[in-house]
Amino acid sequence: MPYDPQRTRQAILDAAVEEFSAHGLAGARVGRIAARAKVNKERLYGNFGSKEELFDIVLARELARLAEALPLTDDQAADLPAYALAVHDYHRDHPHFIRLVHWEGLERGSAVAAGHPERAAHYRSRVEALARAQGRGDLPAGVAPAQLLYGIFAMAVWWAAVPQLTMMITGNADEGERRRALAAMAARLAQREERSGRPG
Amino acid sequence: MPYDPQRTRQAILDAAVEEFSAHGLAGARVGRIAARAKVNKERLYGNFGSKEELFDIVLARELARLAEALPLTDDQAADLPAYALAVHDYHRDHPHFIRLVHWEGLERGSAVAAGHPERAAHYRSRVEALARAQGRGDLPAGVAPAQLLYGIFAMAVWWAAVPQLTMMITGNADEGERRRALAAMAARLAQREERSGRPG
DNA sequence: GTCCTTTCCAACCGTTGGGTTGGGAGTATT
DNA sequence: AATACTCCCAACCCAACGGTTGGAAAGGAC
Numbered sequence: 001m002p003y004d005p006q007r008t009r010q011a012i013l014d015a016a017v018e019e020f021s022a023h024g025l026a027g028a029r030v031g032r033i034a035a036r037a038k039v040n041k042e043r044l045y046g047n048f049g050s051k052e053e054l055f056d057i058v059l060a061r062e063l064a065r066l067a068e069a070l071p072l073t074d075d076q077a078a079d080l081p082a083y084a085l086a087v088h089d090y091h092r093d094h095p096h097f098i099r100l101v102h103w104e105g106l107e108r109g110s111a112v113a114a115g116h117p118e119r120a121a122h123y124r125s126r127v128e129a130l131a132r133a134q135g136r137g138d139l140p141a142g143v144a145p146a147q148l149l150y151g152i153f154a155m156a157v158w159w160a161a162v163p164q165l166t167m168m169i170t171g172n173a174d175e176g177e178r179r180r181a182l183a184a185m186a187a188r189l190a191q192r193e194e195r196s197g198r199p200g
Numbered sequence: 201m202p203y204d205p206q207r208t209r210q211a212i213l214d215a216a217v218e219e220f221s222a223h224g225l226a227g228a229r230v231g232r233i234a235a236r237a238k239v240n241k242e243r244l245y246g247n248f249g250s251k252e253e254l255f256d257i258v259l260a261r262e263l264a265r266l267a268e269a270l271p272l273t274d275d276q277a278a279d280l281p282a283y284a285l286a287v288h289d290y291h292r293d294h295p296h297f298i299r300l301v302h303w304e305g306l307e308r309g310s311a312v313a314a315g316h317p318e319r320a321a322h323y324r325s326r327v328e329a330l331a332r333a334q335g336r337g338d339l340p341a342g343v344a345p346a347q348l349l350y351g352i353f354a355m356a357v358w359w360a361a362v363p364q365l366t367m368m369i370t371g372n373a374d375e376g377e378r379r380r381a382l383a384a385m386a387a388r389l390a391q392r393e394e395r396s397g398r399p400g
Numbered sequence: 401g402t403c404c405t406t407t408c409c410a411a412c413c414g415t416t417g418g419g420t421t422g423g424g425a426g427t428a429t430t
Numbered sequence: 431a432a433t434a435c436t437c438c439c440a441a442c443c444c445a446a447c448g449g450t451t452g453g454a455a456a457g458g459a460c
Contacts, residue, residue, distance in 0.1 A: 023226065024224065024226060024306060024307070025227075026227030027224075027225075027226030027227070101362055101364075101365060102302060102361055102362060103306060104362075105363055105364050106224060106302055106303060107227065108364065109364070110363035110364050110366075111364075113365075116368075120368045122368075124368075126369075127369065143381050143385060144370075144373070144377065144381060146369055147373070147377065147378065147381030147382075147385075148385075149369055150355075150359070150366065150369050150370055151381070151382075153358075155350075155351045158350075158354035159350070161302055161305055161306060162301060162302060162304075162305035163305055163309055163310035164301075164305050164308070164310050164313045165313075165323075167310050167313035168313050168323045168324075169323045169327065169349055169350050169353070170344075170346040170347060171346065173344070173346060177344065181344060181347030181350075181351070184342055184343050185347075185351045185389055188388045188389050189385055189389075191388060
């Protein structure tokens with residue numbers, strides 16, 4: 001059979017994203033990745049060095065895909081519910097990335113943040129878009145833009161990491177209801193006037 | 201040395217919660233748990249059957265602690281920001297439970313929800329408290345109470361599961377800022393009047 | 401066709417994993 | 431003080447793990 005190193009690499013990455021997404025770093029099995037990719041284990045080490053490095057590369061690839069598919073333009077920053085829904089739908093349709101990020105957070109902790117300037121830049125650009133929207137008056141100024149982005153992300157993606165909790169909290173609420181509620185809550189975060197509104 | 205089976209059990213559970221919280225189900229090492237508890241590995245199996253059963257028991261114990269420490273009274277349901285802060289602070293001060301829940305969600309998936317009626321009841325009671333607050337007019341009726349609870353939880357605890365992302369999004373925002381933003385966002389979710397407020 | 405490099409594979413390696421075993425030490429019952 | 435039962439431990443089991451090795455097959459340069 002003719003050699004096809006490019007195809008080998010690709011097959012390993014495709015298999016690895018499935019395996020890491022399903023089982024995390026500790027739970028993933030190098031042998032399973034090789035088997036699913038129909039490739040010899042040694043090719044994995046020859047191409048990617050180690051299980052951990054492979055995890056990094058897989059995660060970086062998924063982030064690159066997300067970054068391309070889910071920009072945050074100034075238009076979108078002015079329409080927070082629509083952006084929240086876009087984030088939600090992306091992760092619903094591409095469930096690997098958000099799971100990888102959760103595995104990374106749980107297994108490696110906050111120290112990760114220091115070593116990935118390009119990822120930090122990705123999120124910074126989103127924060128800046130929200131800051132500009134605040135400057136234009138399209139978003140309320142009461143909450144720091146970074147915190148606002150955090151809140152939107154939290155509501156839009158958390159269910160993917162804790163499906164069992166989500167089920168217990170919302171019962172068998174269907175996805176339509178979740179999307180509707182997400183949009184409504186994002187709209188509330190985006191409202192311009194704040195009302196104290198709570199009786200002492 | 202005199203026997204003390206009660207103490208042995210307790211030591212295993214205390215060691216197990218640390219280990220499972222830090223490494224998850226796949227990453228946890230039975231040998232490490234036994235070593236930390238200063239107990240023979242066999243005592244772990246004699247008392248708890250298997251690694252998985254031990255995980256279940258540890259998680260149930262942590263939920264029981266949370267349920268006692270963090271009720272949701274009707275008073276609190278009427279003051280969503282205060283409740284959100286209470287949830288945030290509990291998980292900040294007792295970081296094991298929320299991590300265990302995330303490990304469970306990632307490793308076992310949504311099927312878990314079906315097998316734990318007592319846990320479902322715990323969350324149902326919280327949803328009902330919010331529903332009553334809506335009935336009294338203390339909370340807006342625009343969002344289903346279960347979805348509202350989901351949103352509050354998501355914002356209040358997500359940072360614990362993805363500390364690296366939180367860091368990249370909010371920079372080195374200190375905890376005080378996070379708490380302030382959380383309260384502000386919860387207040388927005390609790391506002392009674394909705395304003396469309398978005399220019400077409 | 402010879403030489404050199406790259407791709408690929410089967411078999412292997414040392415270690416560690418969850419889980420078990422056989423028996424000894426402590427305690428309660430009679 | 432013999433019996434019986436629970437608690438505990440050191441040593442063991444073996445499958446599976448991440449990672450490596452030696453060499454064969456393929457491709458490119460000349």
